[in-house]
Amino acid sequence: MFNSLISSIKRWHSKPKDGKGSKADSRSGKGRQPAPQKNRSPKTSRVIVPRSDHCLSRRDVSRAALTVMKRLQEAGFEAYIVGGGVRDLLLGGHPKDFDVATDATPEQAKQLFRGARIVGRRFRILHARIGREVIEVTTFRGHHSDGEAHEAQQSEHGMLLRDNVYGDLESDAVRRDFTVNALYYTINGFEIHDYTGGIRDIEQRLIRMIGDPATRYKEDPVRMLRAVRFAAKLDFDIEPATAAPLAELAPLLRNIAPARLFDEILKLLMSGNGERTFELLCEHGLWPHLFPDNALQLDTPEALALTRQALRNTDDRIRNDQRVTPAFLYAALLWPAVNSEQKFLIEKGIPPVPALAQAAQKITSNQLVHTAIPKRFSLPMREIWDMQSRLSRRGGERAFRLMEMPRFRAAYDFLLLREDSGEIPAGLGQWWTDFQAADEEQRQQMVRDAARSGPRGSKSRGRRSRGGRNRNRGKRPDNGAEHPSN
Ligand code: ATP
Numbered sequence: 001m002f003n004s005l006i007s008s009i010k011r012w013h014s015k016p017k018d019g020k021g022s023k024a025d026s027r028s029g030k031g032r033q034p035a036p037q038k039n040r041s042p043k044t045s046r047v048i049v050p051r052s053d054h055c056l057s058r059r060d061v062s063r064a065a066l067t068v069m070k071r072l073q074e075a076g077f078e079a080y081i082v083g084g085g086v087r088d089l090l091l092g093g094h095p096k097d098f099d100v101a102t103d104a105t106p107e108q109a110k111q112l113f114r115g116a117r118i119v120g121r122r123f124r125i126l127h128a129r130i131g132r133e134v135i136e137v138t139t140f141r142g143h144h145s146d147g148e149a150h151e152a153q154q155s156e157h158g159m160l161l162r163d164n165v166y167g168d169l170e171s172d173a174v175r176r177d178f179t180v181n182a183l184y185y186t187i188n189g190f191e192i193h194d195y196t197g198g199i200r201d202i203e204q205r206l207i208r209m210i211g212d213p214a215t216r217y218k219e220d221p222v223r224m225l226r227a228v229r230f231a232a233k234l235d236f237d238i239e240p241a242t243a244a245p246l247a248e249l250a251p252l253l254r255n256i257a258p259a260r261l262f263d264e265i266l267k268l269l270m271s272g273n274g275e276r277t278f279e280l281l282c283e284h285g286l287w288p289h290l291f292p293d294n295a296l297q298l299d300t301p302e303a304l305a306l307t308r309q310a311l312r313n314t315d316d317r318i319r320n321d322q323r324v325t326p327a328f329l330y331a332a333l334l335w336p337a338v339n340s341e342q343k344f345l346i347e348k349g350i351p352p353v354p355a356l357a358q359a360a361q362k363i364t365s366n367q368l369v370h371t372a373i374p375k376r377f378s379l380p381m382r383e384i385w386d387m388q389s390r391l392s393r394r395g396g397e398r399a400f401r402l403m404e405m406p407r408f409r410a411a412y413d414f415l416l417l418r419e420d421s422g423e424i425p426a427g428l429g430q431w432w433t434d435f436q437a438a439d440e441e442q443r444q445q446m447v448r449d450a451a452r453s454g455p456r457g458s459k460s461r462g463r464r465s466r467g468g469r470n471r472n473r474g475k476r477p478d479n480g481a482e483h484p485s486n
């Protein structure tokens with residue numbers, strides 16, 4: 001796809017910064033401010049890829065993003081699409097949104113869009129609403145060492161608390177995280193501007209941090225997760241120097257607000273590449289800082305199988321446009337620890353039901369220290385766990401009542417997951433699969449048989465599976481509510 005780009009690389013307009021009189025410089029808008037900052041490290045050189053040498057077309061950009069860029073340019077400002085929009089289009093993918101970078105301050109840009117709102121404290125961003133789409137408009141960032149002290153604050157760990165020093169296109173590029181995320185596309189000439197070698201890294205399929213990786217991770221530890229997320233999503237390698245500090249700096253994730261971490265977890269594990277992301281998070285020593293109780297269980301084959309299978313199922317469902325919910329995934333990730341704690345409490349003489357309640361409480365509270373779990377997910381998660389023991393008691397009207405419960409489908413899927421991972425013997429899951437497919441008369445008969453054969457009712461189907469891949473798939477009824485979203 002990049003052949004035309006690669007073959008023409010020598011022709012590109014390439015200049016070390018401070019080179020004046022480039023095409024882009026000569027087009028500066030009349031109302032531009034603030035004045036560009038002086039640029040410092042890391043070193044950059046500008047490459048401008050002309051329209052004829054790249055595959056990105058205006059037609060691939062959303063109408064809303066085009067409108068925002070046009071309006072900013074008509075008012076005399078610069079405007080570029082930057083980040084995932086450019087990156088994903090160059091890779092032939094479909095960006096989930098478009099972000100616009102400009103030299104207009106948030107206040108200046110706000111004047112141009114009715115109903116626009118300035119959001120964020122750490123980074124002040126304008127949300128411009130065009131039709132039903134919201135476009136994030138960010139003002140070029142500058143180097144905080146150049147700016148007024150109070151506009152760029154760092155914590156004792158080197159973490160950036162505020163970063164609202166404005167600058168120019170080049171200083172903005174080097175404040176971004178990875179080279180592949182720092183490509184700028186303008187509809188004023190339809191060129192791509194690359195200051196950090198992003199095009200080269202897209203060609204070489206590398207996630208490379210801009211600047212010194214350790215310093216940049218300390219400024220914002222979430223960048224460690226972003227490195228892994230993009231590597232998994234794009235199937236790129238993490239460039240060695242970018243990967244090197246990850247394991248050592250992983251504990252810095254503790255300094256991230258649990259709510260922000262929860263949002264990142266969703267992007268990491270619920271975007272269709274969860275299993276691969278999990279592998280990379282483990283490889284780079286990040287997983288134990290996100291899900292410590294899960295990580296402690298992973299040397300048990302069943303726990304590892306259950307974790308992987310849950311992520312793989314989530315990936316499959318996303319690929320098939322089926323609904324997924326963090327409640328189910330969190331239920332799976334925390335279950336091995338809950339289960340082991342429950343067993344421990346039972347051994348101490350506590351009856352199973354209160355033992356489960358205590359174990360669930362303990363493991364959930366531990367997790368909350370690391371990542372928030374909003375109540376709308378933690379409550380159904382607990383219900384999925386609670387229903388596990390009830391699924392084996394099917395006598396009388398119980399099975400019929402269970403099937404009517406709002407969390408039945410998720411609890412049933414969870415049971416299958418536990419059987420698939422080898423945590424419990426297979427059998428009960430198939431009974432429920434058959435029960436859902438059966439007519440009324442057959443169901444009555446099944447309930448009577450189950451009452452005779454004991455609580456698990458698995459005598460005739462005792463095949464034990466160890467992490468087998470969804471062997472029942474295709475036979476299971478799917479009413480589309482496997483992962484309820486509430
Ligand atoms: P996607 O939206 O597909 O997840 P993206 O690259 O667009 O990927 P966003 O989180 O939307 O990611 O951020 C937009 C851009 O803002 C990024 O491409 C990057 O240039 C910059 N950016 C975002 N987060 C950070 C960060 N923590 N540090 C530095 N730059 C960042």
Ligand code: MG
Nearest residue numbers: 083084097099
């Ligand atoms: Mg984006």
